[in-house]
Amino acid sequence: MRTSDPRADGGPRPAGEPQHSGGRRAAVLFDVDGTLVDSSYIHTLAWWQAFRQAGYDVPMASIHRSVGMGGDRILDSLLPSDRDASEDSTIMTSHAAVFSTFWPALRPLDGAKELLAQCHESGLAVALASSARERDLEALRSTIGADAFIDAATSSSDAKESKPAPDILVAALEALGVQASDSVYVGDAVWDIYAAGKLHIPTIGLTSGGTSEAELRDAGAVEIYTSPRALLENLGNSAIGKLIARL
Numbered sequence: 001m002r003t004s005d006p007r008a009d010g011g012p013r014p015a016g017e018p019q020h021s022g023g024r025r026a027a028v029l030f031d032v033d034g035t036l037v038d039s040s041y042i043h044t045l046a047w048w049q050a051f052r053q054a055g056y057d058v059p060m061a062s063i064h065r066s067v068g069m070g071g072d073r074i075l076d077s078l079l080p081s082d083r084d085a086s087e088d089s090t091i092m093t094s095h096a097a098v099f100s101t102f103w104p105a106l107r108p109l110d111g112a113k114e115l116l117a118q119c120h121e122s123g124l125a126v127a128l129a130s131s132a133r134e135r136d137l138e139a140l141r142s143t144i145g146a147d148a149f150i151d152a153a154t155s156s157s158d159a160k161e162s163k164p165a166p167d168i169l170v171a172a173l174e175a176l177g178v179q180a181s182d183s184v185y186v187g188d189a190v191w192d193i194y195a196a197g198k199l200h201i202p203t204i205g206l207t208s209g210g211t212s213e214a215e216l217r218d219a220g221a222v223e224i225y226t227s228p229r230a231l232l233e234n235l236g237n238s239a240i241g242k243l244i245a246r247l
Helices: 040-053 060-066 071-078 085-100 112-121 134-144 167-176 190-197 213-219 228-233 239-246
Strands: 027-030 125-129 152-154 183-187 203-206 223-225
Touching: 027 167, 040 060, 040 085, 060 071, 071 085, 085 134, 112 125, 112 134, 112 228, 125 167, 152 167, 167 190, 183 190, 183 239, 190 203, 190 213, 203 213, 203 228, 213 223
Parallel strands: 027 125, 027 183, 125 152, 183 203, 203 223
Antiparallel strands: none
């Protein structure tokens, strides 16, 4: 697990850092693909190509609706149950290889860096709760360019079960030393919302990953915005703003 937290070595908190009564910290957790980086459709294309190489013709629309789950769950969801599962690792490797070719073309979504900065400057701990491979996460973090405002980040190696299981969020909360009741999650897929719901963490949904407002709301999102910029412009009235007000 990667961390940029200056307190990771047990040192004191910076002067003036807000706390809840009882000394608890509060945090906002962010998904990355489709939430902070415009990469959901790149993942769709990478999975489509990996499936084609393995002899499976899976419609892109079906793949896109599954993006946000862990790779193992995507295979179980989209491929035949009687397939030769020994080929799964090759398919996931193919997906990773295709996706890596797009690293230089990755772009942050509008307002992503500024949103992380504002959350950080408001006294919240900030974590990237991503199930991406560690190498992909490094490329995504480089794309955002906001490491100064990120206290911790998770990758697929930090969780036994991938989304919609809540393991990634649990790992992020543990890295920050924050309780689930003192956090808000921001994601773009229904799988993000399902994972957070298992921990009773309110989730703000962004439609920037290609999932509709109706689908995100039906999954349980407490608020919907079109982009990181839109959330930033409404931060004070959002669930994040309410969390800040509790400090």
